[in-house]
Amino acid sequence: MGQGGGPAPAGLPAPPGTSFASDNAAGVLPEVIDALAAANHGSALAYGADPWTARAAALVGGVLGRPDAEVAFCWGGTGANVVGLQCLLRPWEAVICPDTAHIHVDECGAPERFTGCKLLAVPTPDGKLRPEQIEPFLAVVGDEHHVQPRVVSITQSTESGTLYRPEEVAGLAEVAHGNGLHLHLDGARLANAAAALGADVASFTADAGVDVLTFGATKAGAMYGEAVVFLRPELGRDVRFVRKQAAQLPSKMRFVAAQFEALLADGLxxxxxxxxxxxxxxxxxxxxxxxxxxxxxxxxxxxxxxxxxxxxxxxxxxxxxxxxxxxxxxxxxxxxxxxxxxxxxxxxxxxxxxxxxxxxx
Ligand SMILES: Cc1ncc(COP(=O)(O)O)c(C=O)c1O
Known part of the structure; x- marks a missing residue:
C-alpha cells in the first residue's frame, strides 16, 4: 500500500516516513504539545481574558516591532484572512491580489461571502504582485459603476514558494497608501519567509508598510490557531465583533495563546x-x-x-x-x-x- 492509499507501483523503495503533500501534513512540535499540557491546569477566564493570551499578544506585537498592535487570535487561516479583510472593507469595495492567492483559490469563496466584496485577481509569473499591477484598477476610483479597490493582498511566503524582499513589500505599500488602499499580508508561512530572508519579521511587514496581516502558527508547528494583527490599531477597532460573527472567537483561547508563546518565546x-x-x-x-x-x-x-x-x-x-x-x-x-x-x-x-x-x- 502506498501513502496515496492505493497500491504502490511495484519495485520501488519504501516511501519516506513523512509526507511531502503539505506542511499541514506534519504533526505538532513537541514544545507546543508541552505548552498545551502546561496550560491545562486550573481555570482561566474564556474568550481571551486570560494571562496566556495577554503574554502571547505581547510576543506577537514584539516580534513585529509594534507593541501597540491589535492582535486577535483565531481558529484558522481562512478565518483569520476573512476577519482581517472584513475589518478593512465595505461591500462595494474590492481586494487586488495575485490569481494564485489562497484567499482567491483555496478558501471556497469565504472572503467574498463574508466581506461581500469582489476579489480582483491578477496573473503573475511567480505568485508575486507588482506595484504596476495595482495601477490599472485605480482608473475607476470614484466611479459608482465599478467596485472600488480598497485592499491589496499579498502572501508571504507565496503560494508559489517565492518571497517578497522588504523593498518589494515597501513598493506595494507605497502605491497602495498613495491611493488610499490598505496592504494586507497573508502570513500563513511568515516563519518560512523570516527564516529564508534571515531578516527581522518587522522589516518585511510593519516597517515595509503592511497594515494588517495573518500571523501563521499552524504551518510553523502549532496544532491550530492563527492571529490577525492590525499594525495600525485603528483599523482593528471592530475586530472583536467581526471575529465573533465570523465564528473565529475561540472560547478556551489560552490554548491557542499557549501555542504562540511556545513558538515565539525563543525563536522556535x-x-x-x-x-x-x-x-x-x-x-x-x-x-x-x-x-x-x-x-x-x-x-x-x-x-x-x-x-x-x-x-x-x-x-x-x-x-x-x-x-x-x-x-x-x-x-x-x-x-x-x-x-x-x-x-x-x-x-x-x-x-x-x-x-x-x-x-x-
Ligand atoms: C497561503 C495560505 N493562507 C492561508 C492558509 C490557511 O488555511 P486554513 O484555513 O486551512 O488554516 C493556508 C493553508 O494552506 C495557506 O497556504
Missing part, C-alpha cells in the same frame, strides 16, 4: 521553519540532473515544484508517496517540507521520485 518558529526550508533545498539538490525530472524553480522556502515526464508518472508518484498536482497540464507537482522532515525522508523521496520518472521516459 523561525528555527523550525529554517529546517523546513533546508529540507526543500536538499530535495532540489537531490533531484538535480535526474532523468525526466525538472525542478521548475529554485526553492526559496519549503516548497519544491517538480515536473515529471507524464500524467502516468504523476499518478505513480501519488500512489507511492502522495503530493498534490500543481499544474496538471505540465505534469508538475508540489512537494512540501516541514519541521518534521528528515534528511532520510528527503533522500528516500528523491530516490523514489527519480525512479518513477525514469520508468516513464
Amino acid at each position: 518558529w523561525v528555527r523550525a521553519a529554517a529546517h523546513a526550508n533546508a529540507m526543500a533545498a536538499r530535495l532540489a539538490e537531490r533531484l538535480a540532473g535526474a532523468p525526466g525530472v525538472v525542478v521548475t524553480r529554485r526553492p526559496e522556502v519549503n516548497a519544491v515544484f517538480v515536473r515529471l515526464p507524464s500524467a502516468a508518472a504523476v499518478a505513480d508518484l501519488q500512489a507511492w508517496s502522495f503530493v498534490w498536482a500543481w499544474d496538471v497540464a505540465r505534469h508538475e507537482v508540489r512537494a512540501m517540507t516541514s519541521f518534521a522532515t528528515t534528511d532520510a525522508d528527503v533522500d528516500a523521496f528523491a530516490a523514489g521520485l527519480a525512479a518513477i520518472a525514469a520508468r516513464h521516459l
Whole structure:
C-alpha cells in the first residue's frame, strides 16, 4: 500500500516516513504539545481574558516591532484572512491580489461571502504582485459603476514558494497608501519567509508598510490557531465583533495563546521553519540532473515544484508517496517540507521520485 492509499507501483523503495503533500501534513512540535499540557491546569477566564493570551499578544506585537498592535487570535487561516479583510472593507469595495492567492483559490469563496466584496485577481509569473499591477484598477476610483479597490493582498511566503524582499513589500505599500488602499499580508508561512530572508519579521511587514496581516502558527508547528494583527490599531477597532460573527472567537483561547508563546518565546518558529526550508533545498539538490525530472524553480522556502515526464508518472508518484498536482497540464507537482522532515525522508523521496520518472521516459 502506498501513502496515496492505493497500491504502490511495484519495485520501488519504501516511501519516506513523512509526507511531502503539505506542511499541514506534519504533526505538532513537541514544545507546543508541552505548552498545551502546561496550560491545562486550573481555570482561566474564556474568550481571551486570560494571562496566556495577554503574554502571547505581547510576543506577537514584539516580534513585529509594534507593541501597540491589535492582535486577535483565531481558529484558522481562512478565518483569520476573512476577519482581517472584513475589518478593512465595505461591500462595494474590492481586494487586488495575485490569481494564485489562497484567499482567491483555496478558501471556497469565504472572503467574498463574508466581506461581500469582489476579489480582483491578477496573473503573475511567480505568485508575486507588482506595484504596476495595482495601477490599472485605480482608473475607476470614484466611479459608482465599478467596485472600488480598497485592499491589496499579498502572501508571504507565496503560494508559489517565492518571497517578497522588504523593498518589494515597501513598493506595494507605497502605491497602495498613495491611493488610499490598505496592504494586507497573508502570513500563513511568515516563519518560512523570516527564516529564508534571515531578516527581522518587522522589516518585511510593519516597517515595509503592511497594515494588517495573518500571523501563521499552524504551518510553523502549532496544532491550530492563527492571529490577525492590525499594525495600525485603528483599523482593528471592530475586530472583536467581526471575529465573533465570523465564528473565529475561540472560547478556551489560552490554548491557542499557549501555542504562540511556545513558538515565539525563543525563536522556535523561525528555527523550525529554517529546517523546513533546508529540507526543500536538499530535495532540489537531490533531484538535480535526474532523468525526466525538472525542478521548475529554485526553492526559496519549503516548497519544491517538480515536473515529471507524464500524467502516468504523476499518478505513480501519488500512489507511492502522495503530493498534490500543481499544474496538471505540465505534469508538475508540489512537494512540501516541514519541521518534521528528515534528511532520510528527503533522500528516500528523491530516490523514489527519480525512479518513477525514469520508468516513464
Ligand atoms: C497561503 C495560505 N493562507 C492561508 C492558509 C490557511 O488555511 P486554513 O484555513 O486551512 O488554516 C493556508 C493553508 O494552506 C495557506 O497556504
